[in-house]
Amino acid sequence: MAVEFRNSETKDNLMRAFAGESQARNRYTFGASLAKKENLYVIESIFTFTANQEKEHGEIFYNHLQELVGEHIHVDGNYPVDLQKDMVGLLRAAQHNEYEEYEDVYRYFGDKAKEEGFLNVANSFYMIAEIEKTHGDRFKKFADMLEKNELFVSNMKTGWMCLNCGHVHYGKTVPEKCPVCDHNRGYFIRLELAPYQNK
Known part of the structure; x- marks a missing residue:
């Protein structure tokens, strides 16, 4: 039609x-x-x-x-x-x-x-x-x-990337501040969710 x-x-x-x-x-x-x-x-x-x-x-x-x-x-x-x-x-x-x-x-x-x-x-x-x-x-x-309070906490050790500088932290929680660029914990994302990751 x-x-x-x-x-x-x-x-x-x-x-x-x-x-x-x-x-x-x-x-x-x-x-x-x-x-x-x-x-x-x-x-x-x-x-x-x-x-x-x-x-x-x-x-x-x-x-x-x-x-x-x-x-x-x-x-x-x-x-x-x-x-x-x-x-x-x-x-x-x-x-x-x-x-x-x-x-x-x-x-x-x-x-x-x-x-x-x-x-x-x-x-x-x-x-x-x-x-x-x-x-x-x-x-x-x-x-x-x-x-679930899991944005910055994991029940097992995992990688977390700072979206400001790219630093990767390994642990169950993100640091309060990025040790490289001093940006607060809100910049960290689970490594598997970070953009531009090589799989």
Whole structure:
């Protein structure tokens, strides 16, 4: 059932997705600021990293609207108010929102785009849905570690990397300060979760 793009539900869904990604980017930037205040550089980095990916998703959705340059698209949508006071609550809210985009929203948008004959758009929705699941899984992992007091503590000796200077510390807990660069313990991440590790 091919539909003219300007009369499609897909056009509206793209604008909804653009608005959602834009809001997610801002929420994660706010989350990064809270993490920084709490000296949780690792969590700050995760929020910032994810915010940058949400910006890219927003740009992908927005670029699909190219043929409507100069026009206005009115859409309604529901967007979360995640003004959590604690870091675990903020991570759990982010996890929930990412899984909702993965399980419900972007799959539906993809199916509608496919039904209306916009296969490139459908593929963007389906592929970005999978990325949102990865975001949700990552937020869950760090929320779980914070809840269990395992962000900086392990029940067995493990490696911990300082994300500021790259120093690797081995032990069951991270030091209060990095012995190389003096940054606080909030910069340490489990070595297996550190970026750019050779496996």
